Amino acid sequence: MSAVKGKRMPRAVREQQMMDAAVRTFGQRGYRAASMDEIAELAGVSKPLVYLYLNSKDELFTACIRREAKTLLEAVQAGVEPGLPADRQLWAGLRAFFMHTAENPDGWAVLYRQARTHGEPFATEVSVMRDEIVAFVTGLIGAAAREVHHDPALPDRDVAGLAQALVGAAEALAGWANETPGVSAKEAAATLMNFSWAGLENLMNGRPWQPRGQSAGRG
Amino acid sequence: MSAVKGKRMPRAVREQQMMDAAVRTFGQRGYRAASMDEIAELAGVSKPLVYLYLNSKDELFTACIRREAKTLLEAVQAGVEPGLPADRQLWAGLRAFFMHTAENPDGWAVLYRQARTHGEPFATEVSVMRDEIVAFVTGLIGAAAREVHHDPALPDRDVAGLAQALVGAAEALAGWANETPGVSAKEAAATLMNFSWAGLENLMNGRPWQPRGQSAGRG
Amino acid sequence: MSAVKGKRMPRAVREQQMMDAAVRTFGQRGYRAASMDEIAELAGVSKPLVYLYLNSKDELFTACIRREAKTLLEAVQAGVEPGLPADRQLWAGLRAFFMHTAENPDGWAVLYRQARTHGEPFATEVSVMRDEIVAFVTGLIGAAAREVHHDPALPDRDVAGLAQALVGAAEALAGWANETPGVSAKEAAATLMNFSWAGLENLMNGRPWQPRGQSAGRG
Amino acid sequence: MSAVKGKRMPRAVREQQMMDAAVRTFGQRGYRAASMDEIAELAGVSKPLVYLYLNSKDELFTACIRREAKTLLEAVQAGVEPGLPADRQLWAGLRAFFMHTAENPDGWAVLYRQARTHGEPFATEVSVMRDEIVAFVTGLIGAAAREVHHDPALPDRDVAGLAQALVGAAEALAGWANETPGVSAKEAAATLMNFSWAGLENLMNGRPWQPRGQSAGRG
DNA sequence: TATGAATGAGGATTCATTCAT
DNA sequence: AATGAATGAATCCTCATTCAT
Numbered sequence: 067m068s069a070v071k072g073k074r075m076p077r078a079v080r081e082q083q084m085m086d087a088a089v090r091t092f093g094q095r096g097y098r099a100a101s102m103d104e105i106a107e108l109a110g111v112s113k114p115l116v117y118l119y120l121n122s123k124d125e126l127f128t129a130c131i132r133r134e135a136k137t138l139l140e141a142v143q144a145g146v147e148p149g150l151p152a153d154r155q156l157w158a159g160l161r162a163f164f165m166h167t168a169e170n171p172d173g174w175a176v177l178y179r180q181a182r183t184h185g186e187p188f189a190t191e192v193s194v195m196r197d198e199i200v201a202f203v204t205g206l207i208g209a210a211a212r213e214v215h216h217d218p219a220l221p222d223r224d225v226a227g228l229a230q231a232l233v234g235a236a237e238a239l240a241g242w243a244n245e246t247p248g249v250s251a252k253e254a255a256a257t258l259m260n261f262s263w264a265g266l267e268n269l270m271n272g273r274p275w276q277p278r279g280q281s282a283g284r285g
Numbered sequence: 286m287s288a289v290k291g292k293r294m295p296r297a298v299r300e301q302q303m304m305d306a307a308v309r310t311f312g313q314r315g316y317r318a319a320s321m322d323e324i325a326e327l328a329g330v331s332k333p334l335v336y337l338y339l340n341s342k343d344e345l346f347t348a349c350i351r352r353e354a355k356t357l358l359e360a361v362q363a364g365v366e367p368g369l370p371a372d373r374q375l376w377a378g379l380r381a382f383f384m385h386t387a388e389n390p391d392g393w394a395v396l397y398r399q400a401r402t403h404g405e406p407f408a409t410e411v412s413v414m415r416d417e418i419v420a421f422v423t424g425l426i427g428a429a430a431r432e433v434h435h436d437p438a439l440p441d442r443d444v445a446g447l448a449q450a451l452v453g454a455a456e457a458l459a460g461w462a463n464e465t466p467g468v469s470a471k472e473a474a475a476t477l478m479n480f481s482w483a484g485l486e487n488l489m490n491g492r493p494w495q496p497r498g499q500s501a502g503r504g
Numbered sequence: 505m506s507a508v509k510g511k512r513m514p515r516a517v518r519e520q521q522m523m524d525a526a527v528r529t530f531g532q533r534g535y536r537a538a539s540m541d542e543i544a545e546l547a548g549v550s551k552p553l554v555y556l557y558l559n560s561k562d563e564l565f566t567a568c569i570r571r572e573a574k575t576l577l578e579a580v581q582a583g584v585e586p587g588l589p590a591d592r593q594l595w596a597g598l599r600a601f602f603m604h605t606a607e608n609p610d611g612w613a614v615l616y617r618q619a620r621t622h623g624e625p626f627a628t629e630v631s632v633m634r635d636e637i638v639a640f641v642t643g644l645i646g647a648a649a650r651e652v653h654h655d656p657a658l659p660d661r662d663v664a665g666l667a668q669a670l671v672g673a674a675e676a677l678a679g680w681a682n683e684t685p686g687v688s689a690k691e692a693a694a695t696l697m698n699f700s701w702a703g704l705e706n707l708m709n710g711r712p713w714q715p716r717g718q719s720a721g722r723g
Numbered sequence: 724m725s726a727v728k729g730k731r732m733p734r735a736v737r738e739q740q741m742m743d744a745a746v747r748t749f750g751q752r753g754y755r756a757a758s759m760d761e762i763a764e765l766a767g768v769s770k771p772l773v774y775l776y777l778n779s780k781d782e783l784f785t786a787c788i789r790r791e792a793k794t795l796l797e798a799v800q801a802g803v804e805p806g807l808p809a810d811r812q813l814w815a816g817l818r819a820f821f822m823h824t825a826e827n828p829d830g831w832a833v834l835y836r837q838a839r840t841h842g843e844p845f846a847t848e849v850s851v852m853r854d855e856i857v858a859f860v861t862g863l864i865g866a867a868a869r870e871v872h873h874d875p876a877l878p879d880r881d882v883a884g885l886a887q888a889l890v891g892a893a894e895a896l897a898g899w900a901n902e903t904p905g906v907s908a909k910e911a912a913a914t915l916m917n918f919s920w921a922g923l924e925n926l927m928n929g930r931p932w933q934p935r936g937q938s939a940g941r942g
Numbered sequence: 943t944a945t946g947a948a949t950g951a952g953g954a955t956t957c958a959t960t961c962a963t
Numbered sequence: 964a965a966t967g968a969a970t971g972a973a974t975c976c977t978c979a980t981t982c983a984t
C-alpha cells in the first residue's frame with residue numbers, strides 16, 4: 067500500500083508489510099481460514115520470508131494482536147485530555163475509539179472477533195489491552211464518583227461488569243455504524259454516551275435501578 | 286450423553302445426537318478447527334452417517350446455528366409476560382436470556398463467537414435471530430416511551446441504535462458471566478439493567494446527556 | 505509384490521504392504537531422505553491411508569524397526585539347536601544370522617544402518633534386540649568356557665567385551681557380505697568363526713595374547 | 724573454539740572453522756538433518772560464505788569425510804613403529820585407532836555412521852580410506868605369515884573379510900567402551916587383540932576352525 | 943440403518959541455494 | 964572477505980468427502 071512491492075527492502079519495512087497483509091487476512095478470513103500463502107501473496111513476498119521474519123502462524127497472529135492492541139490503546143489515550151471532567155473524558159475516549167475502529171476494521175476484527183474466538187494464548191493477549199481500557203474506564207468512573215459524590219459506592223466487580231457492558235455495547239454499535247450508511251463515529255459515540263452515562267451516574271450516586279413494586283434489584 | 290450409543294436408532298434421534306456433538310465441538314474448537322471425525326466420534330456414529338443425514342460440514346454448522354438460535358429465542362420469549370410494564374418485561378427478558386446462555390455455553394459460543402466470526406452464509410443466519418431480538422427490544426423501548434411520555438421523543442434510528450447497544454452489551458456480559466466464576470445470570474441481568482435503564486429513561490424523557498459547556502450532544 | 509494392488513483390502517493386509525514398502529524405502533534412502541510420498545506410492549496406496557494406519561513417519565519407522573528386529577531375532581533363535589556343543593551352536597547362530605540378513609537386506613539396513621544413525625528413540629529400539637543377541641552370545645561363551653575348562657577363567661566383563669566384539673564383527677561382516685558380490689552367508693559365517701573361535705578358545709583356556717617382551721596384555 | 728569468531732580471517736582458517744562446525748553437526752545430526760544454517764551459525768559465519776568456500780552441502784560433506792579419513796589414517800600410521808613384530812604393530816595400531824576415535828567422536832560418526840549410511844558418492848570416499856587400512860592390516864598379516872611360516876596361506880578376499888570383521892569389532896568395542904564407565908581405549912585394544920590375534924595366527928598357519936565331527940568348515 | 947476402506951486437495955513448515963551489495 | 968535479503972521446491976501431515984458393502 068504505502069511501500070512499493072519492489073525487492074530488497076530493509077527488514078523492518080518488510081515486517082510491517084507482512085503484518086498489514088496478515089491483519090487484513092486474519093480479520094477477513096479468521097485465524098484458521100487464513101492461509102500463509104494468501105498472506106505472503108498479499109504482502110508481495112514469498113512464504114519463506116514470512117517464516118524467516120515471523121517464525122510461525124501463531125507468532126504472526128500474536129504479533130498482529132499486539133500491534134493492533136497497541137495502536138488502538140494509543141489512539142484512545144491520545145484522544146483524551148486529562149484535565150477535563152470525567153464525562154467529557156469518556157466522551158472523548160469513545161469518539162477516539164469509534165474513529166479508530168472505523169478506520170481499522172480489520173484490526174478491530176482481529177482483536178474482537180478472531181483473537182477472542184480462538185483459545186489461548188491469543189485471548190490473553192487481548193485481555194491485557196482490555197484490562198488497560200477497563201482500568202482507564204474504571205479510573206474515569208472513580209473520578210466522576212469523587213467529583214459528583216463523596217463515597218466510593220461501586221465494588222470492583224461491578225465496575226468490571228460495567229466495563230464489559232460498555233465495551234460490548236461499543237462493539238455492537240461499531241458494527242452497526244459500519245453497516246448502516248450515514249451513521250458516523252461521532253454519532254455512535256453520542257448514542258453510547260446517552261445510553262450509558264445516566265446509568266453510570268445513578269450507580270455512582272447509589273441509585274440503582276430496581277423492579278418497581280418488588281423488593282430487590284440485586285440477587 | 287442422554288441417549289445410549291447403541292445401534293439402530295430412528296433418524297430424528299440420531300440427528301439430534303449428531304447436532305449435540307456438533308454444537309459442543311464447534312463451540313469449543315471453532316468452526317474450522319472442529320473436525321468431522323471428532324464430531325462423529327463424539328456422537329458415537331461413523332462419519333458416513335453424519336454425511337448421510339447432514340450432508341456437509343457447512344450444512345451441519347448451519348443446522349446447529351438454526352437450532353440454537355431457535356431455542357434461545359424461544360427461551361427469551363417464554364420468559365416475558367406481555368401484560369407487565371416495559372422495564373419489568375425487559376428485566377424478565379434479560380434474565381431469561383442470561384439464564385439460557387449460562388445453561389447452554391456451547392450453543393452460545395456457536396451463535397456469538399463462531400457463527401459471527403466466519404463469514405457468510407453463517408453470519409446471516411445469526412443476524413436473523415438477532416434482528417428478532419432487536420425488534421423485540423425496540424418494541425419495548427417504544428412502548429416504554431409511550432407509557433412514560435406522550436409525544437414520540439425518540440426518532441426511530443435512535444431507538445435502533447439503542448437496541449443495538451443494549452443487545453451488544455447483553456452479549457458481552459453473557460460472555461463475561463460465562464467465563465467469570467461466581468457471576469450469576471441474575472447478577473448479570475441486574476448489572477445490565479442498572480447500566481442501561483436510567484439512560485433509556487432519560488432519553489425517553491427528552492433529557493439526553495450532552496457535553497457540559499458545549500452546544501451539541503448529537504452531531 | 506505378493507498381494508495385488510487392487511482396492512479394498514482388510515486393514516492388516518494393507519498395513520503389511522505399507523511396512524514392506526517402508527522398510528524398502530527407509531533401507532535404501534535413509535530415514536530422512538525417504539518420503540512418505542514414495543512409501544505410499546510403492547505400497548500402492550494414498551498417503552492419507554498410510555497416516556490413518558501408521559500415524560506418522562516416526563511411528564512408521566519404529567514399527568518397521570520392531571518388525572525387522574523381531575523377525576531377525578526369531579530367525580537366529582530358530583537356527584540354533586540347544587543340545588549341541590557351544591561352537592556348533594555359535595556356528596549355527598551365525599549362519600542363521602548371515603542368511604537372514606542376506607535375504608532381507610533392506611530390513612538389515614533399517615536396523616543397522618538407519619535406526620542406529622538417527623538418534624533416540626530409534627536407537628533404543630534396536631538396542632533392545634541387540635542386547636538379546638549379545639546375551640545369547642554371552643551365554644554361549646560362558647557355556648563353552650565351562651565345557652572346555654573347569655574353573656571360571658573369564659571375568660564377566662571380559663565376556664561382555666568379547667560378545668560385543670563378536671556381534672560387532674558379525675554386523676560389519678553382514679554389511680560387507682551384502683555389498684560384496686560373490687560372498688555367501690555361509691562364507692561370512694565361516695570367516696567369522698575362523699576369526700573369532702581360536703581367540704575365544706585361547707582366552708577360555710587362560711592363554712590370552714600379550715605383547716611379547718612386555719609385562720601386561722591388560723592395562 | 725580454537726579461533727575467535729572475529730571478522731576477516733584468511734580463507735584457509737575460515738575453511739577449517741567451517742569444517743569443524745560441519746563435522747560436529749553432521750556427526751551429531753546426520754547428513755540430512757544437519758542444516759547449512761546450523762553449520763554456518765556454529766562456524767560463526769554467514770551462509771553465503773560457506774557456499775563461497777565449499778560450494779554445496781554435498782561437497783562440504785565430502786570434504787569432511789576426506790579430512791577425517793586423512794587424520795584417522797595418519798593417526799594410525801603414526802602409532803606404528805615399522806621395525807617391530809607384526810603383533811606388536813597391530814597392537815600399536817589398534818591403540819592409536821581407539822584413542823583417535825575416542826578423541827574425535829564426531830569425526831568417527833561422520834566416517835562410520837553417516838558416510839556409509841547415505842549412498843554414493845559418499846560411501847566411496849570412505850572406501851578409499853578403508854582400503855588403505857585394509858592394505859595396512861593385510862601387510863601386517865602377510866609379514867606375520869612370513870615371520871611365522873613360509874607360504875602366503877591367505878587369499879586376498881579372506882583378508883578383506885578379516886579386516887571388515889576387525890573394524891566392525893573395533894567399532895562395536897569403541898561404542899561399548901564409550902558407554903561403559905571404566906573401560907579405557909587401551910583395554911578395548913587389548914580385548915580386541917585377545918579376541919582376534921589367535922584366530923589370525925591360526926589362519927595364517929593354515930589351521931582354520933571347523934565344525935567338530937563334520938567334514939567342512941568352508942562351503 | 944450403518945460402516946470400514948480410501949483419497950484429492952490443501953496447509954504449515956523447512957531447506958539448499960542465490961543475488962546484490 | 965563477507966553478508967542481509969530473498970525464494971523454488973519439497974516434506975509432513977490433516978481434513979472433508981465418497982465408495983462399496
